Amino acid sequence: MNKSKKLDGSHARAFISASEVNMKKRNQYKSCLLMLVQVLTSFLLLSAAQAQSWNGTITMQVASKQDPRTLASFSPSQFGATVPVGSVISGVNVSVSGSQADMVSLRTFVCHNETTRCVQALGKSFYTQAFNGLDASKPIYVSHEIIVWGTTFPPVFLPTAAAVLYVAP
Numbered sequence: 001m002n003k004s005k006k007l008d009g010s011h012a013r014a015f016i017s018a019s020e021v022n023m024k025k026r027n028q029y030k031s032c033l034l035m036l037v038q039v040l041t042s043f044l045l046l047s048a049a050q051a052q053s054w055n056g057t058i059t060m061q062v063a064s065k066q067d068p069r070t071l072a073s074f075s076p077s078q079f080g081a082t083v084p085v086g087s088v089i090s091g092v093n094v095s096v097s098g099s100q101a102d103m104v105s106l107r108t109f110v111c112h113n114e115t116t117r118c119v120q121a122l123g124k125s126f127y128t129q130a131f132n133g134l135d136a137s138k139p140i141y142v143s144h145e146i147i148v149w150g151t152t153f154p155p156v157f158l159p160t161a162a163a164v165l166y167v168a169p
Helices: 009-050 099-103
Strands: 051-062 069-074 088-096 105-112 118-121 125-128 140-148 156-167
Touching (some): 069 156, 118 125
Antiparallel strands (some): 105 140
8 A cells, every 4th residue: 555645736836836935045045145255255355455564673772770661663654665545554563582582571562653552562472453443654652661681781682573464445
């Protein structure tokens, strides 16, 4: 005895209609997903094409234990960079290198444009997005203070590199 049921005409049409609806929905989802992937890919490629940076290195000097601080300004023009008007920061990286930097303990601050909006850097290499959206053509200030002298004596030379990543309009 065959237990399978045969679909009559109306049930078969309803089943086919439901299958067609499901197939159309799947195709719509696939189309939407494909369009979303294309838009995101275009956005990422566009962003990557416009992402730029300027950078430079300055050897900062702490001359005495009586004044263990040093301040330097890093600006695009100082390092031969031209930043398009309307460009905004997307990240700032600051790093200190050299044998003397390894012998002292530093307190470092990174500031944008003036020394009023600053963040404290942690470690010898530091990346921040605290200045994102701010004018990329303005200088970045870096301040080091030696808080533990270790085995070294003044003067202490601290090669400091700053890189400003930005997005052009």
